[in-house]
Amino acid sequence: MSQYGVVLFSGTQAALRAEKLLERVGQVVKLIPTPRHLSSDCGVALRFSWAEQNEVVNTLDRARLAYETIAILDG
Amino acid sequence: MDSSLIYLDNAATSWPKPPEVVQAMASFIAESGGNPGRSGHRLSLAAGRVVYQAREELADFFGLDDPLRLVFTANVTEAINLALYGLLRSGDHVIASSMEHNAVMRPLRHLQREGVHLSFAPCGMDGHVSLAHVEKLLKTQTRLVVVNHASNVTGTIQPIAEIGALCREHNTLFLVDAAQTAGVLPINIEELQIDLLAFTGHKGLLGPTGTGGLLLGERVPFEEMKLLVRGGTGSRSEYEEQPEFLPDRFESGTPNSIGLAGLLAGLQFIKSHALDALREQETSQLARLIIGLSNLPNVRLFGPRDPSRQVPVVSFTLDGMRVSDIGFRLDEEYGILCRPGLQCSPAAHRTLGTFPHGTVRLSPGPFTKDREIESVLEAVERLSAELL
Numbered sequence: 001m002s003q004y005g006v007v008l009f010s011g012t013q014a015a016l017r018a019e020k021l022l023e024r025v026g027q028v029v030k031l032i033p034t035p036r037h038l039s040s041d042c043g044v045a046l047r048f049s050w051a052e053q054n055e056v057v058n059t060l061d062r063a064r065l066a067y068e069t070i071a072i073l074d075g
Numbered sequence: 076m077d078s079s080l081i082y083l084d085n086a087a088t089s090w091p092k093p094p095e096v097v098q099a100m101a102s103f104i105a106e107s108g109g110n111p112g113r114s115g116h117r118l119s120l121a122a123g124r125v126v127y128q129a130r131e132e133l134a135d136f137f138g139l140d141d142p143l144r145l146v147f148t149a150n151v152t153e154a155i156n157l158a159l160y161g162l163l164r165s166g167d168h169v170i171a172s173s174m175e176h177n178a179v180m181r182p183l184r185h186l187q188r189e190g191v192h193l194s195f196a197p198c199g200m201d202g203h204v205s206l207a208h209v210e211k212l213l214k215t216q217t218r219l220v221v222v223n224h225a226s227n228v229t230g231t232i233q234p235i236a237e238i239g240a241l242c243r244e245h246n247t248l249f250l251v252d253a254a255q256t257a258g259v260l261p262i263n264i265e266e267l268q269i270d271l272l273a274f275t276g277h278k279g280l281l282g283p284t285g286t287g288g289l290l291l292g293e294r295v296p297f298e299e300m301k302l303l304v305r306g307g308t309g310s311r312s313e314y315e316e317q318p319e320f321l322p323d324r325f326e327s328g329t330p331n332s333i334g335l336a337g338l339l340a341g342l343q344f345i346k347s348h349a350l351d352a353l354r355e356q357e358t359s360q361l362a363r364l365i366i367g368l369s370n371l372p373n374v375r376l377f378g379p380r381d382p383s384r385q386v387p388v389v390s391f392t393l394d395g396m397r398v399s400d401i402g403f404r405l406d407e408e409y410g411i412l413c414r415p416g417l418q419c420s421p422a423a424h425r426t427l428g429t430f431p432h433g434t435v436r437l438s439p440g441p442f443t444k445d446r447e448i449e450s451v452l453e454a455v456e457r458l459s460a461e462l463l
């Protein structure tokens with residue numbers, strides 16, 4: 001079973017920007033409700049394939065898009 | 076839609092809108108009607124994506140790298156208020172042109188009472204601001220220069236790139252009111268060295284009313300800007316303090332997502348028809364209007380009278396007839412819709428010497444037909460003949 005990671009952003013529009021940036025470089029990502037154990041916020045988080053972690057981080061860094069947390073999603 | 080009407084009031088709001096705009100708004104409300112950025116379910120995300128798409132495409136259209144530095148507002152008036160009240164403090168000095176709209180003048184006059192110092196750069200009879208004057212007025216306390224890109228009274232296009240360069244030299248922020256130019260002239264904030272660009276969605280961008288925004292260039296210290304409104308953003312809900320990050324810091328309350336769906340369609344329409352092609356048609360109609368009106372007796376024409384130096388806005392008066400009567404008769408007798416009076420710009424009319432009566436303003440748009448321009452010229456000719 002492949003593992004997922006999630007990136008948390010400050011706001012939804014930043015998460016939507018990340019979704020577009022990553023889809024443009026061929027990543028398969030999905031916006032999901034922010035997992036409660038990572039944040040009490042009611043926003044969305046971006047789920048990606050954990051194996052792609054480096055590519056995801058590089059893509060966000062290249063666009064200078066700040067994120068709050070990046071974590072492995074268990075279960 | 077009454078096809079016998081000749082709509083020459085596009086400087087007030089563009090009409091008709093492209094059918095794509097109507098369609099986009101109808102499908103938005105039917106299909107993606109969630110609250111953008113609030114809930115995270117698929118309809119909420121669908122709405123959020125439309126808002127984001129509009130943000131990204133507009134940012135790109137205006138040469139702004141980071142779409143999150145584009146803040147949506149209800150119109151350009153709110154965007155200008157956000158910039159002026161956000162940045163200016165008692166003791167700061169501001170320079171504006173003497174052709175500004177009340178969207179700039181009224182906040183500035185109010186801020187003046189709060190201790191902000193104002194200077195106005197004079198403009199010639201053609202509405203053109205003198206660069207030498209702007210330079211002379213710049214001092215170390217000058218926090219901001221604000222200029223409208225093109226006048227809503229005479230269409231005069233200001234030397235934005237040159238003023239932008241002056242502002243950089245003097246380390247002053249530069250705010251441009253692009254109400255009349257966004258979607259009409261190409262604007263790249265990096266090339267023109269604009270720090271804050273305020274635009275409205277319902278004129279040249281062909282979107283619906285209730286849309287607009289402010290672009291915050293890299294030099295703008297947005298963390299220091301005062302807010303006009305605070306409230307729910309869908310983010311950081313655990314905190315009772317306003318978030319600091321963009322765009323949420325400046326976007327409290329549910330946005331006009333249906334309006335932004337329409338604005339996005341308007342922008343896409345402009346991009347698919349190419350600004351240059353639209354401009355070419357408008358320029359030839361403008362040239363025809365200028366020549367036609369100049370040849371009529373009793374007509375006084377204001378502004379540059381040069382289609383390459385103005386957006387499609389023409390102001391005139393008829394010696395011996397009140398502007399309100401001209402406007403009324405063009406509407407009643409000829410079905411021609413224009414805007415008589417001061418067009419919310421007393422400062423500009425003082426510059427032109429047309430205060431307090433104002434002028435009759437004709438403003439064609441991308442859907443104006445050549446024969447409609449001929450009809451207008453014939454109508455004004457008949458009115459002017461009555462005065463001989």
Ligand SMILES: Cc1ncc(COP(=O)(O)O)c(C=O)c1O
Pocket residue numbers: 086087150151152153176178223225226227252254255275419
């Ligand atoms: C130069 C200029 N500034 C500001 C405005 C105000 O636009 P809005 O009513 O969309 O805020 C207008 C249009 O009326 C305008 O022409």
